[in-house]
Amino acid sequence: MTSTTSKLPVTKFKNCRILVNHKIIREDLWVRDGKIINPEKLFYGEKGHADKEVDCGNCIISPGYIDTQINGGFGVDFSSDAHKVKDGLLLVARNILSHGVTSYCPTVITSTPETYKEIIPEIKKQEGGPHGASVLGIHLEGPFISEEKKGAHPIDLIKTYEDNGFKEVMDTYSTLENVAIITLAPEFGNADVVIEELTRKGVVVSLGHSEANLEEAEEAVQHGARFITHLFNAMGPFHHRDPGIVGLLTSDNIPSDQEIFYGMIADGIHTNPAALRIAHRSHPDGMVLVTDAMAAMGLPSGRHQLGSVAVDVVHRRASVAGTTTLSGSIATMDDCVRHFKEATRCTIEQALEAATLHPAQMLRITDRKGTLEYDTDADFIFVDDDLNVSYTYIAGELVWDNSKDKIEVIQRSEDDEEIEYARDV
Numbered sequence: 131m132t133s134t135t136s137k138l139p140v141t142k143f144k145n146c147r148i149l150v151n152h153k154i155i156r157e158d159l160w161v162r163d164g165k166i167i168n169p170e171k172l173f174y175g176e177k178g179h180a181d182k183e184v185d186c187g188n189c190i191i192s193p194g195y196i197d198t199q200i201n202g203g204f205g206v207d208f209s210s211d212a213h214k215v216k217d218g219l220l221l222v223a224r225n226i227l228s229h230g231v232t233s234y235c236p237t238v239i240t241s242t243p244e245t246y247k248e249i250i251p252e253i254k255k256q257e258g259g260p261h262g263a264s265v266l267g268i269h270l271e272g273p274f275i276s277e278e279k280k281g282a283h284p285i286d287l288i289k290t291y292e293d294n295g296f297k298e299v300m301d302t303y304s305t306l307e308n309v310a311i312i313t314l315a316p317e318f319g320n321a322d323v324v325i326e327e328l329t330r331k332g333v334v335v336s337l338g339h340s341e342a343n344l345e346e347a348e349e350a351v352q353h354g355a356r357f358i359t360h361l362f363n364a365m366g367p368f369h370h371r372d373p374g375i376v377g378l379l380t381s382d383n384i385p386s387d388q389e390i391f392y393g394m395i396a397d398g399i400h401t402n403p404a405a406l407r408i409a410h411r412s413h414p415d416g417m418v419l420v421t422d423a424m425a426a427m428g429l430p431s432g433r434h435q436l437g438s439v440a441v442d443v444v445h446r447r448a449s450v451a452g453t454t455t456l457s458g459s460i461a462t463m464d465d466c467v468r469h470f471k472e473a474t475r476c477t478i479e480q481a482l483e484a485a486t487l488h489p490a491q492m493l494r495i496t497d498r499k500g501t502l503e504y505d506t507d508a509d510f511i512f513v514d515d516d517l518n519v520s521y522t523y524i525a526g527e528l529v530w531d532n533s534k535d536k537i538e539v540i541q542r543s544e545d546d547e548e549i550e551y552a553r554d555v
Contacts, residue, residue: 138163139181140172141526146186146512149193149482150502159191161508164525168504186512189520190478193486193500194232194509195463198311198493199269199359199393199420201237201436203427208236209437212248219253223262225428227530229462230485230519232509233264233499235310237422239437240272240283247304255308258509258524266493267310271359273302274314274324275339281364282439282450282457283339295320296327309333310493313359315340316350329354334493336393337375339364344377351384357492358392360422361409363400363456379413391492393420394484396470397461399447403473410474417484418492419466424448424458468517481517 143159150157160169160180172178202208204225206218219236226234236253238246250268258264273289280288291298291314303309312328313336314321325335337350338359343366347355358375366374378390396406396419410417421427426434426443433451434441436458440451443460450457463485471481490500498507508526511519522530 140167140178141182141184142169142180143184143186143191146189146191148191148502149479149486152479152483154190154479159502159510161526164508164527166502166504166506166508189512189514190482191502191510192230192482192513193490193502194263194511194522194524195230195419195467195485196266196489196493196500197226197231197234197421197423197463197485198266198418198489199237199271200226200234200423201239201458202425203423205425205429207425207435207437208253209238209241209245209249210435212245212252215249215252219265220262223258223265226263226463227522227524228519228532229464230467230511230513230522231263231463232258232511232522232524233266235266235269237269237271240275240280240287241437242287243302243304246270246302250303250305250308253308255310258529260524260527260529262529264499264509264524266495266499267308269311269313269336270303270309271313272339274299274312274318275364276315276317276341278341279315279339279364279366281339282436282441282455284438287438290318291321291324292319295323299324299328306331306333311336311357313338315342316355317342317346321346321350322353325350325353325355337378340375341366342375343372344374344381347375347378348381348383351378351381351388351390356388356390357418358390360395360400360420361392362405363395379409379416389416389491391416391418391488393418393422394470395420395422395459395461396466396473397421397446397459398469398473399461400456400459406470406473407475410470410476410480414476414480416488417470417480418488419463419470419485421461421463421466422459423461427460427462429460464517464519471517478515478517482513 140162147154160167311334335355336357336359368376424436431443441457442451487500490496512521520532
């Protein structure tokens, strides 16, 4: 029998340090009905108390990590095999809990209109739980990108919206339901119309795989774009007379009510530590850590798949087969957070917020995700001072325990058969 007015049990997490208001402070965390609650209202308004106490062993409690660009993992590729997408989503959602991720945006790279028509309806927004991390919506990366900056995207499927504007976008995707982010190149004609319409429909427009100059990038932001896909990668290089998209980090031509965020793959391969430091020191509040992970995450080196593209993974580096072109990563989010902190020498608070608060701000969901403020979802993780994850909670319930769990993976044999197995984390 609970002692609270609502008759729902209250859990008190004690002997912990919590990340709140950009600081790590020693304070208890109180949870009821999947939400973080204000204990003063419990004590003085309801005359209630905790029904259960959890000793956190002096761990840091951080909001759960949010990965806004993840192409797959553990043998699953979100851009292929439409009839297997649902099962693949469950497997990835379950396994990324071990890396502190409580919410994510499954990412689909440049594909055919037929593939989009099959896959997009299969990826629905849903809350997380013991079954895995929450799905916040789809990230569509392409096909409206630059051929010159295609990266691992198949060149024969790249399109432009220059002739038919937003109609071309809808003809390609068929629907925007459950779509959270679209990466596009803003240097084509009709960019203003397309970006404004996507923004009006609640889609975050991200600039990437682009040769846009700074003026074109600034115009895109003025029409509603607010994110940059994997800064420095697949875009024009920084030049002192025209810094290109990178120049948005310090531009003075961005509307005062508009924020700009940028994704960074802090895996030690995609971005040199010096570049990480330059970006972070230029615009620390816009840094959003992403994994850009592909199916090979969690698997041994070898030949893997990213959409319709074959990828070779050797020594943690994923490249288009037969080339040196990078094609996603095999990094996990907890690895990225640790590497980011080490490379930039930032504070623990800044490292954690780059994977929690900032992606939530970019997606405009801080009313429920990315913070430990009162009345937000009780999605959080326990980390030590070296940022190793030991426990993951969703809606106040323990969903992953480092001391007990294994992860499942799918690996393809040489004859392309799927072999499922589990391994220790």
